[in-house]
Amino acid sequence: xxxxxxxxxxxxxxxxxxxxxxxxxxxxxxxxxxxxxxxxxxxxxxxxxxxxxxxxxxxxxxxxxxxxxxxxxxxxxxxxxxxxxxxxxxxxxxxxxxxxxxxxxxxxxxxxxxxxxxxxxxxxxxxxxxxxxxxxxxxxxxxxxxxxxxxxxxxxxxxxxxxxxxxxxxxxxxxxxxxxxxxxxxxxxxxxxxxxxxxxxxxxxxxxxxxxxxxxxxxxxxxxxxxxxxxxxxxxxxxxxxxxxxxxxxxxxxxxxxxxxxxxxxxxxxxxxxxxx
Numbered sequence: 477x478x479x480x481x482x483x484x485x486x487x488x489x490x491x492x493x494x495x496x497x498x499x500x501x502x503x504x505x506x507x508x509x510x511x512x513x514x515x516x517x518x519x520x521x522x523x524x525x526x527x528x529x530x531x532x533x534x535x536x537x538x539x540x541x542x543x544x545x546x547x548x549x550x551x552x553x554x555x556x557x558x559x560x561x562x563x564x565x566x567x568x569x570x571x572x573x574x575x576x577x578x579x580x581x582x583x584x585x586x587x588x589x590x591x592x593x594x595x596x597x598x599x600x601x602x603x604x605x606x607x608x609x610x611x612x613x614x615x616x617x618x619x620x621x622x623x624x625x626x627x628x629x630x631x632x633x634x635x636x637x638x639x640x641x642x643x644x645x646x647x648x649x650x651x652x653x654x655x656x657x658x659x660x661x662x663x664x665x666x667x668x669x670x671x672x673x674x675x676x677x678x679x680x681x682x683x684x685x686x687x688x689x690x691x692x693x694x695x696x697x698x699x700x701x702x703x704x705x706x707x708x709x710x711x712x713x714x715x716x717x718x719x720x721x722x723x724x725x726x727x728x729x730x731x732x733x734x735x736x737x738x739x740x741x742x743x744x745x746x747x748x749x750x751x752x753x
Contacts, residue, residue: 480572480599480600480663481663481664482662482663482664482665482667483662483663483664484662484663484664485661485662485663486651486655486660486661486662486663486666487519487661488518488519489518489572489663490516490517490518490523490570490571490572491516491517491518491571491572491573491574491602491647492514492515492516492517492567492568492571492572492573492574492599493514493515493517493574493575493640493643493644493647494512494513494514494515494568494573494574494575494581494585494640495512495513495514495575495576495581495636495637495639495640495643496509496511496512496581496584496585496636497509497510497511497512497540497544497546497634497635497636498510498532498540498584499532499534499535499536499537499540500536500537500539500540501539501540502583503583503584503586503587504720504722504727505740506534506729506738506739506740507532507534507537507540507584508530508532508533508534508557508584508587508588508738509530509532509557509584509585509588510529510530510531510532510536510540510544510546510551510554511527511528511529511530511544511546511635511636512526512527512528512530512557512560512564512636513525513526513527513528513636513637513639513640514526514527514564514567514568514640515637515640515641515644516567516568516571517644520648524567525567525637526560526563526564526567527636527637527640528554528555528560529546529550529551529554530551530554530555530556530557530560531551531554531555531556532551532557532738533556533731533737533738534737534738535548535737536548536551543634544634544635545634545635546635557588557591557592558588558591558592558594561588561589561592561594562594565594565597568597568599569597570599571597571599572599572600572601572602572663573597573599573600573601573602574601574602574603574604574643574647575601575603575604575643576603576604576605576619576622576639576642576643576646577603577605577619578601578602578603578604578605578606578674579603579674579677582601582674582676582677583677586676586677587718590718591717591718596676600663600667600673600674601673601674601675601676602647602666602667602670602673602674603670603674604619604622604643604646604647604650605617606670606671606674607650607654607669607670608622608646608650610669610670610671611650611653611654611657611669612625619633619639619642619643619646620633620642622646623642623645623646626645626646626649626650628642628645628646628648628649629645630642630645651666654666654669683726684719685743685746685749687749687750687751688716688719688728688743688749690751691715691716691751692716692717692718692719695715696715696751696752697713697714697715697733697751697752698713698714698715698716698730698749698750698751698752699711699712699713699714699749699750699752700712700714700741700746700747700748700749700750701746701747701748701749702741702745702746702747703745703747704745705745709747710734712732712733712734713732713733713734713752714728714730714731714732714733714739714741715730715731715733716728716729716730717729717730717731717738719743725742725743725744726742726743726744727740727741727742727743728740728741728742728743728746
């Protein structure tokens with residue numbers, strides 16, 4: 477386990493600023509990462525970077541496309557997240573993670589690492605949105621608005637590396653102000669000013685049907701009879717990805733071979749389920 481000394485000077489602390497672009501607003505609804513980027517800094521100097529489009533295995537919602545302008549054609553031939561995960565984690569190793577509105581990016585990162593069966597990075601998390609709210613009184617705190625208020629040069633908006641670059645500039649200005657106005661010069665001081673580390677979202681332990689539990693463990697296929705919201709019964713072959721709870725119901729996120737994409741199924745509508753060899 478990596479040890480992070482709270483007395484470590486910020487000038488000696490590696491930071492990895494990262495950003496994800498996604499197919500929609502929440503992994504709880506089965507949305508996935510379609511682009512990821514990160515930049516590793518030490519004392520303001522770049523020490524590494526990584527960026528990649530990612531095949532999300534599902535369509536991009538119209539709302540997400542209006543924001544990031546990432547089309548299905550752009551993702552043809554892009555690697556799956558699990559194919560780039562090790563390279564990404566190597567950049568994040570031993571560093572403090574930074575994002576603007578970090579819980580959003582962390583939620584997607586946690587879900588993707590869970591799919592890939594990889595351990596999350598161990599570093600503490602800093603949220604520039606939280607820092608901005610504590611340090612300033614801006615009318616708006618979105619990344620582009622903050623960049624404008626702090627008079628830093630933003631990168632292209634709503635693409636992963638562009639937002640990473642903008643967040644880097646915002647972070648450096650915040651750290652300068654924290655040093656000169658509040659005397660914050662250590663990692664512990666930064667986390668205290670933030671109100672503590674941003675918690676990393678961990679998967680919930682949920683009671684699972686044996687077939688799903690075994691399928692998740694062995695990455696196996698399941699055949700099930702399912703009644704949809706219109707009362708129509710269909711038989712489907714699926715590969716379970718994860719189970720989550722929402723509004724008192726358990727939902728299965730799975731790759732549906734019939735549809736050829738990720739779909740969400742409410743478990744209380746499953747009539748019959750069996751593992752397939």
